[in-house]
Amino acid sequence: MSEVVTAKKKGQMVVGTFCLYVPDEIILALDGISIGLCGGTNFSNYAAEGLLPVNVCPLIKSALGFGLGKICPYYLATDFLIGETTCDGKKKAWEILGKTKETYVVELPQCKDRPQARAHFIAELKALAKKLEAASGKKLTPENLEKAIAKIAKKRDLLRKVHETRKADPVPISGKDGLLVSQVAFYDDPDRQIEMLGKLAEELEQRVKVGEGVMPKRTKRILVSGTPMAIPNWKLHDTIETSGAAVVAEETCTGTRYFQGEVKATGETVDALLENIADRYLGINCACFTPNEGRLEDIKRLVKEYKVDGVVLYTLSFCQTYDIEAQMLEKALKQAHIPVITITTDYASEDSAQLKTRVEAFIETL
Numbered sequence: 001m002s003e004v005v006t007a008k009k010k011g012q013m014v015v016g017t018f019c020l021y022v023p024d025e026i027i028l029a030l031d032g033i034s035i036g037l038c039g040g041t042n043f044s045n046y047a048a049e050g051l052l053p054v055n056v057c058p059l060i061k062s063a064l065g066f067g068l069g070k071i072c073p074y075y076l077a078t079d080f081l082i083g084e085t086t087c088d089g090k091k092k093a094w095e096i097l098g099k100t101k102e103t104y105v106v107e108l109p110q111c112k113d114r115p116q117a118r119a120h121f122i123a124e125l126k127a128l129a130k131k132l133e134a135a136s137g138k139k140l141t142p143e144n145l146e147k148a149i150a151k152i153a154k155k156r157d158l159l160r161k162v163h164e165t166r167k168a169d170p171v172p173i174s175g176k177d178g179l180l181v182s183q184v185a186f187y188d189d190p191d192r193q194i195e196m197l198g199k200l201a202e203e204l205e206q207r208v209k210v211g212e213g214v215m216p217k218r219t220k221r222i223l224v225s226g227t228p229m230a231i232p233n234w235k236l237h238d239t240i241e242t243s244g245a246a247v248v249a250e251e252t253c254t255g256t257r258y259f260q261g262e263v264k265a266t267g268e269t270v271d272a273l274l275e276n277i278a279d280r281y282l283g284i285n286c287a288c289f290t291p292n293e294g295r296l297e298d299i300k301r302l303v304k305e306y307k308v309d310g311v312v313l314y315t316l317s318f319c320q321t322y323d324i325e326a327q328m329l330e331k332a333l334k335q336a337h338i339p340v341i342t343i344t345t346d347y348a349s350e351d352s353a354q355l356k357t358r359v360e361a362f363i364e365t366l
Contacts, residue, residue: 003189004077007033013136016078016101017186018063019086020253020284021108023277025263026129028190029148030136036186037081038072039063040230042347047071051096055318058346059230060089067097074187075101079135082128084108086288087321104131112282112289122278129274145273149263155190156259158197163256165204166248167306170213172204175222175247176237182254183231215246220366221307225251225299225329226314227322233347236314236355243360249306251299252314257284260298287321295325296332303338309366310339312359317346339366 008014013032018039027034038044039062047069048061066072080102083094094103106124109117129140138144162181165172181200185193207213222245224236229252237247249256263280267273285294299311311333313326326342333340341362345351 001073001077004033004035004074008077008079011137013132014078015132015135016074016081018081018090019084020186020258021084021086021281021286022082022106023125023128023281024190025145025148025152025277026125026132026140026274028151029140029144030132030138032132032136033189035074035078036230037063037074038066038230040233040347044069044071057087057089057316057319059227059316059319060093062230062347064093064096068100080104082106086286087319104128108288109282110288110290113291118278118282121282122275125274125278126271129270140270142268142270142273145270146265146267149265149273149277151190151194153262153265155185155194155197156262158194158201159185159259161201162197162204163249163259165201165208168208168213169221169307170211170215170217170219171221171246171248172207172213174214174237175224175241175250176234178247179229179234179237179250179254180231182250182258183229185258186254187231215241220245220309220363221248222246222363223249223251223299223302223306223308223311224255224314225295225311226326227316227319228253229314230254235345235347235349235352236312236343239352239356239359240312240363243356243363245309245359245363245366248308249302251295251302253284253286256298256302257286260284287325292325296329299329299333300336300338308338310341310362312362313340313342315342315344317344 015027015032015034016037017034018037024034039059044065045061047065067075083105085091085108094105097103106128109120222240224247240247261280261283264276285298315322315326330340330342
């Protein structure tokens with residue numbers, strides 16, 4: 001946090017984001033700092049009471065509480081926030097936060113397979129670039145954008161290397177620690193993270209080479225798929241891994257979606273590079289899109305690559321998009337003879353015993 005404060009004093013732009021559909025490449029190219037906003041615990045909810053209905057996604061309620069209650073230092077450090085239209089709840093949340101902090105919203109197309117959707121998102125990214133240029137006092141050029149694309153690509157590549165070591169049996173890193181590595185990607189300085197991810201990847205690859213694992217060989221292997229898990233939401237991973245199984249992959253925005261796909265660094269103009277950025281981000285299969293058939297294919301592919309024994313479809317309470325999609329995915333996975341269970345929960349601990357009972361029973365069937 002002290003590094004962010006120092007950077008602000010030197011005139012660097014600090015931007016708060018809440019989703020991986022806000023491209024880090026554009027912010028970094030303009031010498032800006034991108035920080036993920038807090039939203040993974042319910043202890044901030046009191047600050048949002050009275051502003052929201054009871055039946056609201058816990059992530060949104062938590063994030064609003066952190067911001068409005070001035071609890072999260074990252075909110076306070078930002079010059080402005082960049083939101084997106086990935087769910088109806090967040091659309092309204094941006095309006096509320098916008099009353100206390102300048103907020104710019106990027107409109108994400110909902111039917112991404114249509115040609116006009118791509119054109120629309122490219123236009124949105126161009127508008128975002130102009131907003132960031134005005135805020136930073138700097139100009140986006142092919143040179144600084146290419147450099148930023150290369151740096152973020154390096155970070156994603158190393159993050160991918162870390163996660164690919166989890167394909168080994170025994171698994172060299174716990175699912176909880178693997179999740180934390182991905183969560184930190186939304187907060188840490190890219191250069192430092194590149195350095196540390198490189199060291200971690202080497203250590204994990206060495207563990208795999210000598211057969212060293214954090215759990216016994218042939219431990220049941222679980223893929224978690226669903227809503228994002230913001231720090232410090234490790235509830236499900238903790239439940240699974242204290243029940244005798246290993247979480248080996250996350251098909252989530254705080255998992256494989258973060259590092260899948262690459263931005264083509266070829267392009268002689270800013271517009272061409274922004275088009276490449278748009279193509280990469282539209283390739284991410286989030287439940288906010290309709291249809292979203294690519295997500296099922298992603299899950300099936302990860303099941304094979306990570307030798308998964310069972311899939312846990314994870315949904316935060318009152319998240320209609322993921323909840324509805326989970327029902328369709330569960331049916332499709334069962335038809336493919338892939339063991340699956342759907343878990344819907346929030347940040348509270350009241351259902352921990354019930355959750356553990358269900359998870360243990362599922363693991364016993366594998």
